Amino acid sequence: FAPRHLLSIADLTPAEFATLVRNASSHKQAIKSGAIPQSLLGSLSGKTVAMMFNKRSTRTRVSTEAAAVQMGGHPMFLGKEDIQLGVNESLYDTSVVISSMVSCIVARVAKHSDVADLAKHSTVPVINALCDSYHPLQIIADFLTIYESFTPKAHGLSSLGLEGLKIAWVGDANNVLFDLAIGATKMGVDVAVATPKGYEIPADMLKVIQTAGEGVPSAGKLTQTNVPEEAVKDADILVTDTWVSMGQEEESKKRMKAFEGFQITADLAKRGGAKEGWKFMHCLPRHPEEVDDEVFYSPRSLVFPEAENRLWAAISALEGFVVKKGKIVE
Ligand code: CP
Ligand code: NVA
Structure with missing residues (x-):
């Protein structure tokens, strides 16, 4: 089973992109009015989202961590001083090891080829949290x-x-x-x-x-x-x-x-x-x-x-790529 990744908006059909935006909008309205949709409630329960960040971040980090928690999951922040990413260990080894233990990798790297390599060897969905070429979230x-x-x-x-x-x-x-x-x-x-x-x-x-x-x-x-x-x-x-x-x-x-x-x-x-x-x-x-x-x-x-909409976008993307395994539907 090959997971589906989100490396760029180019990976999405117009219908999928529009659906991710509409889902973000409807989840925002529902959650703000006090009702977490049943489909989201606990949807990441027991699942870990590894956040491998090689660069600074305020919005992407906070929105991803908050989104994972709202969906009942566990965000695990791995900054560049924390793990061996590309320094003392190859991307291939890192990708195989981390993806064997978590349900999703959200990665912020420099070169697009780095996040593409991570995705190539990961057994779980990889979401690009910004690279030198793209920023889909x-x-x-x-x-x-x-x-x-x-x-x-x-x-x-x-x-x-x-x-x-x-x-x-x-x-x-x-x-x-x-x-x-x-x-x-x-x-x-x-x-x-x-x-x-x-x-x-x-x-x-x-x-x-x-x-x-x-x-x-x-x-x-x-x-x-x-x-x-x-x-x-x-x-x-x-x-x-x-x-x-x-x-x-x-x-x-x-x-x-x-x-x-x-x-x-x-x-x-x-x-x-x-x-x-x-x-x-x-x-x-x-x-x-x-x-x-x-x-x-x-x-x-x-x-x-x-x-603020970064939070709703993160919820929609985690739902689409982790909960629904890349089947992006309303
Ligand atoms: N817009 C954005 O990605 O901000 P951060 O770098 O703070 O995550
Ligand atoms: N273009 C900026 C975006 C930061 C969110 C950068 O890559 O640093």
Whole structure:
């Protein structure tokens, strides 16, 4: 029996992605009104979720641990000082050993090939908790946030009814953007990306994003520019992330200089002609250089509901990949 893994939103059909978001939404409503759905109650009872984190984390760690506990399971946090991951033991050995004792591995690593290798040799589902290429748990939460904040059109199972919305991503083309663009393509949401010259989406990732839209009837379109105002034009949602991702600290000075002029501000939204009711999103952690306080703490900002939605996304993903063993159904 080969387990099913969640390494990227690209692993999901549009119907599966939309289902994970809808399940997150309905579990959120039920649990917040005081009723844990019967199907979730104790659904991880007696099961351990190993959390192998090679990098820092606030939201991913807290949401995964809280989700596992709400479902009756035991989260086991294994930081980089705790286990031998990739330092004194091969990924293969680690993967075989840990997966023989737990029901799920949630892993935060640097290289995508590391989490892919873990998955290849694991006998239990592996969920990517962020690598240099993807961040699927973040994107389930982000689409839940968009689903809650914009009125969805009537839609079938393969959609969230968000077709026609436009996201403007202004800043670095990174892991969060890549999975966001994959999810958007599948949901019929357009993404316009503005990066400084030399920081565009790499060609191989562009291919992955384009492939994600194959066979999707109204796939979202991806465009790129080096001019922030162009990306922002007619956008419903302005999104950014840090200019210096974990692992890029040595490039910090160079990046700060290269990204000058890419800060999200109300003035940029105005100059570029964003839609009147535009909203702002950011996966956090946030630094003032990529978005000013005026926008970040404004009523337009969805950042705190977006962060809370990481919990509901984690519950939905653990349900889909561990409880339902990769059979993603409503
Ligand atoms: N957004 C996100 O993944 O945050 P953490 O790095 O704090 O987990
Ligand atoms: N792009 C950031 C996201 C952190 C949640 C990083 O990889 O560090």
